[in-house]
Amino acid sequence: MQAICVIDDDVLIRIGLEMALKKEGFDVRAFSSGCEFLEEGDFSEIGCIVTDIEMPGGVTGLDLLAETRKTAPDCPVVVMTGKGEGAFRSAALALGARAYIEKPASPRKILDAIAGAMRPAVLAA
Template identity: 35%
Template structure:
């Protein structure tokens, strides 16, 4: 199964990336904020979670990553951000960082990377 939860508040970016991920063989469920993402994580199974770190609505991507690991230990979690790594707080365990802007092929590479490896960082 390649079920992926994609959390991004930028609607255009979310739609374009979802189409590209679906073309790459992922079954994508998308949402625009962390509150919705956490609700989905409680009730549905995902192999992957990709979330922007900075989002409106009171729940950040960091919190989504923690919720993902609690609900589904072992799911591959990629956090994306336009901020430099040095500007971000410590990432949750098992979460990998992908710098914005990124190409979809970079995201797919990060998703396919071995669990012990790190995704490209800022």
């Protein structure tokens, strides 16, 4: 089973989402920063990335999204932020985010976004 990677510097959000995903039967890898995630280096067994936008350590969620597009272009990414709509949303979607969620969000809303992001794209005829 491919893992869901949760990347968020807020420990309560990270652990809460990790627990909700595990309860749904997902294999979960949790990281406190984009740097920590990128240091892992193995993108082969990732089914979806769920990342915050603003994190410490010099790698934002947008940086992580751009790097993921280079190293694992087919890996779906769900972006979460407390910053709302606007430039962050536009940038995330332009970089290929499959979903953009404003915090606070219910675990169900995030789980639904992950399910939608992992669904294969339907090609138009």
